[in-house]
Amino acid sequence: MILITEDEFSVEEVVAGTKRPDAGAVVSFLGTVRDDGISGMEVEAYREVAMEELEEIREEAMEELDLLSVDVIHRIGPLSVGEDIVLIVCTAAHRREAFRGCEQIIDEIKRRVPIWKKEIRAAGDRWV
Structure with missing residues (x-):
């Protein structure tokens, strides 16, 4: 799954959806808005090109690293400190x-x- 969204997402649901019998490892990376003197951030994307590039990155990683699955969710829009920005789950x-x-x-x-x-x-x- 590749998704660019303004909506919050459930890390637990995404991770649970990636588990499979032939996978001995499920690793996730969660990027969040860090409090380094900011009150928040606005995230924008050139959505069509970003989706194409994310798909290409996903395919390259799956092929090069022998991954079984890759899910990427990237949020856009206004975000506050502590909110999730990006989730990557690799099996x-x-x-x-x-x-x-x-x-x-x-x-x-x-x-x-x-x-x-x-x-x-x-x-x-x-x-x-």
Whole structure:
């Protein structure tokens, strides 16, 4: 599953949906809005291109790392400190591949996917 949404999501439901008999590892990465002097953030995406790029990243990781499944959810819209931004769940026969999958996918999302964050601060907003 690849999803870009304004809605909150359930980490537990996504993880539960990835369990399968041939998977010995289910690894998740959850990115949240960090309190580093901001009151919140606004996340925007070029949705059509972002979805295509996320699908490509998913397929590359599954092939290169022998993953059994990959789910990615990325939120957009206004978010407060502590809210979830991105969830990646990788399943594999072994833990090493599942951990590598989460790391590779988040790195590629940050590098390739047209998603932008604007930090909301008392001193003024800024795009990061």
